[in-house]
Every structure is written in C-alpha cells, then in structure tokens.
Amino acid sequence: MRKISLSNVQSGMKLARSIYTENGHILLGAGMELKQAYINRLKDCNISEIYIEDEISKDIDVRDVINERTRVEAKALIKNIMDECKTTSHFTSDRVKSMVNRIIDELLENKDILVNLSDLKTVDDYTFAHSVNVCVLSLITGIRLGLNQLRLRDLGVGALLHDIGKVVIPEEILKKPSQLTDDEFEKIKQHTVLGYQMVKDNPNISASSAYIVLGHHERFDGSGYPLKIKGENIHLFARIVAIADVYDALTSDRVYRKKIKVHEVIEYITALGAQQFDKTILQCFVRNIALYPVGTGVLLSDGAKGIIVDVNRELPTRPIVRIIYNNNGQKADAFTEIDLTKRLNIMIVDTCEI
Known part of the structure; x- marks a missing residue:
C-alpha cells in the first residue's frame, strides 16, 4: 500500500486502509473500489490523504505500532x-x-x-x-x-x-x-x-x-x-x-x-x-521515528523516484526504496528495490507523490 493525496485519487483505485468517523464507525472499508461519489464524500470530511493498494505498491505493509x-x-x-x-x-x-x-x-x-x-x-x-x-x-x-x-x-x-x-x-x-x-x-x-x-x-x-x-x-x-x-x-x-x-x-x-x-x-x-x-x-x-515512513514516495539524488518499502532503525535517513521511475522519468518495467545503506552515493532529496 502507499499513501497519496486525495487530490490525486482517481475513480477505480482500491482503498487499502479503512477510514473511520470520529465515533469509530467505518466510513469506507479497506478493499473498496473508490467511486467519484466516495471521493467527494472524503473531501467533504476534510480528509487530505488516503492509503491505496495498487501494482506499484503491492506487498508494501504499512505497520502501525498499535492495532x-x-x-x-x-x-x-x-x-x-x-x-x-x-x-x-x-x-x-x-x-x-x-x-x-x-x-x-x-x-x-x-x-x-x-x-x-x-x-x-x-x-x-x-x-x-x-x-x-x-x-x-x-x-x-x-x-x-x-x-x-x-x-x-x-x-x-x-x-x-x-x-x-x-x-x-x-x-x-x-x-x-x-x-x-x-x-x-x-x-x-x-x-x-x-x-x-x-x-x-x-x-x-x-x-x-x-x-x-x-x-x-x-x-x-x-x-x-x-x-x-x-x-x-x-x-x-x-x-x-x-x-x-x-x-x-x-x-x-x-x-x-x-x-x-x-x-x-x-x-x-x-x-x-x-x-x-x-x-x-x-x-x-x-531515535524511534521513521523519518521517511513506509508507503511514502521519495525523490532520490540521481533523479529516480520510488516508494519506501522498509526502514533502517540504525540509519533512518537510508531506508529501502522500491524504484518506480528511473532517472529519466520513465516508469520501470520491473520494480527493483535498493537499500540505501548499501548505496551510499544515492540519498533522499525529498518526499513526493508517485
């Protein structure tokens, strides 16, 4: 799964994490296909971003510290x-x-x-x-x-x-x-x-x-x-x-x-x-904060863009990144993952939408 801004959500995307009202009731359940009416409802609720599940974020598990x-x-x-x-x-x-x-x-x-x-x-x-x-x-x-x-x-x-x-x-x-x-x-x-x-x-x-x-x-x-x-x-x-x-x-x-x-x-x-x-x-x-949370899009110093797959506790600025777009801006045919602790010539420049 990955987190994206609601402004970039399109009809047909699959919701990866349930959204609740302030009273604890489910507003939209995980796994739902998002229709425009649902997207409009989320906007009315002042929700600015959601988690979606798609091919480029497949198998990325965003774990919370509590259930x-x-x-x-x-x-x-x-x-x-x-x-x-x-x-x-x-x-x-x-x-x-x-x-x-x-x-x-x-x-x-x-x-x-x-x-x-x-x-x-x-x-x-x-x-x-x-x-x-x-x-x-x-x-x-x-x-x-x-x-x-x-x-x-x-x-x-x-x-x-x-x-x-x-x-x-x-x-x-x-x-x-x-x-x-x-x-x-x-x-x-x-x-x-x-x-x-x-x-x-x-x-x-x-x-x-x-x-x-x-x-x-x-x-x-x-x-x-x-x-x-x-x-x-x-x-x-x-x-x-x-x-x-x-x-x-x-x-x-x-x-x-x-x-x-x-x-x-x-x-x-x-x-x-x-x-x-x-x-x-x-x-x-x-020391206990993920500087670049799992599921976040990042821009790398070589121009490539990817999604955080996992974090390194000892070196929080150097997580594991799934490359989605190469340094020419082209979408990769096959997604590769790089561990920035082993690629010291590459660093994260900023977070971004993928």
Whole structure:
C-alpha cells in the first residue's frame, strides 16, 4: 500500500486502509473500489490523504505500532470523555486506565517497530486523533527511557488527557482559520489550567498524570506556560509529552496550515532541542521515528523516484526504496528495490507523490 493525496485519487483505485468517523464507525472499508461519489464524500470530511493498494505498491505493509481497532476505540473514548466534560466536568477514569494499559501492552509487543503513524486524521477530529498520537509517542519514549509499568500508565493517562481543558475553549477560537489575536491566544493557553482543575481531584488519577495536563506547554528554557518553570523543575512526564505534542501537531493538517513533512519536523524540533526541550528525552524520541515512513514516495539524488518499502532503525535517513521511475522519468518495467545503506552515493532529496 502507499499513501497519496486525495487530490490525486482517481475513480477505480482500491482503498487499502479503512477510514473511520470520529465515533469509530467505518466510513469506507479497506478493499473498496473508490467511486467519484466516495471521493467527494472524503473531501467533504476534510480528509487530505488516503492509503491505496495498487501494482506499484503491492506487498508494501504499512505497520502501525498499535492495532487499528485500538487506535479507533481510543479516539472514540477521548471524544466521549471530552463530550461528557462539556456538560458535567466529570468522567470515568477507569476507562482511560484500561485503554492506556492496552496501548502499553501492544507497544511492548511491537517495541522494535519505528513509529510510522498511519492513522488518517481529519481537521475535524484533530483533537481526538492528536490525543491518541501524543499518548502513543509519549509511551514509546517512556519505554525507551526504561520507565516501569506503573509509571508508564501514569504517563499514558496524562498524555491521553493532556488537552482535556480545550473542551471549555470556544470552538471559534480552536478552529479559527487565521492568526489568533493576543486575547484569543491567552484564552487558548488557559486550557492547561482549566484541564488540570478537571482532573486534579479525581481520586483515580495520579498527581503526576494531572501535572502533565498542567505542564505540557512548559519549556526547558522557561519560555513556556502557565508557570514558566524551567529545566528539570518540569516534571519528567511533562517534558516527554511536550515533545510528542509539538511533533504530532506539526505533522498534522490544521485549519490554518498544512502539515509539515516528518523529516522536516524532526530537523525543526532537533534545532529547538537545546533551548525548549530536554535534550536527552529529545534524542530518545527522535531515535524511534521513521523519518521517511513506509508507503511514502521519495525523490532520490540521481533523479529516480520510488516508494519506501522498509526502514533502517540504525540509519533512518537510508531506508529501502522500491524504484518506480528511473532517472529519466520513465516508469520501470520491473520494480527493483535498493537499500540505501548499501548505496551510499544515492540519498533522499525529498518526499513526493508517485
């Protein structure tokens, strides 16, 4: 399978991965032949890209670090909790712990897989998908840092709930398609304190989980909010979630901007690392990200174009590529795969549509 922009999808293409509504119901199932009416429906749902199965991407397996059903149910859970909090400010924390334990178990089973986040987020369900991704990314980092099961659960609970305070921020501010005013930004910043007030007195949520909700926008150099604390005075869990939060936000489509490519985001947050993030945690985080995710089209330095087939954990900039177009722009008669760890004279220039 491979990922392509919806603008390049044509009638007759075969959907490789199911697409779900924010409530966890299947919108379009894997294996369906896409008709124009389906494509138009996806556009109406603000879906910008999908996975398709075709001859050039045959046998390419895009593996996620957690099961598809787990991801879908986790998104539906966080949506239900946030809907509850809009009216009651209370929710049942047992469901959150159960889901986090399930995610931890799956991550431990797949701990050798580089992160290749393959969910298809829409602009409309961004908050729910983002919460799940931040939870997954934070837990992977926590596992690599050697946290025990109990601390991982506290980390995961706080990460899954980190944006819960946004339920009381007006929708017109959260989804504003243009630059926020200073006053609007101050209102957005209140979600950390408001969220903390929602969870801090819940007897089933630990103090460290609650602190993530309060402190995930603190920065290592003291430039964050709401308390402007710095360095190791920021709880370890909040330092982890801060990185995961920024990474997933930048690699997601938003109402006011398009997503940024994974390798560009990694370069960006690495550059910020010395100032805004804990350098040790950042290095651990980056080592678990596939810079060029499986199923992505790439342009090589010799002019050829191909699709990422597999990644190399030790050398993430040098994955295995299936060549689809040669350096003359001609489609190959037979697709060959090259391991860039063995072809040091060739490098990836950029990602592209194939």
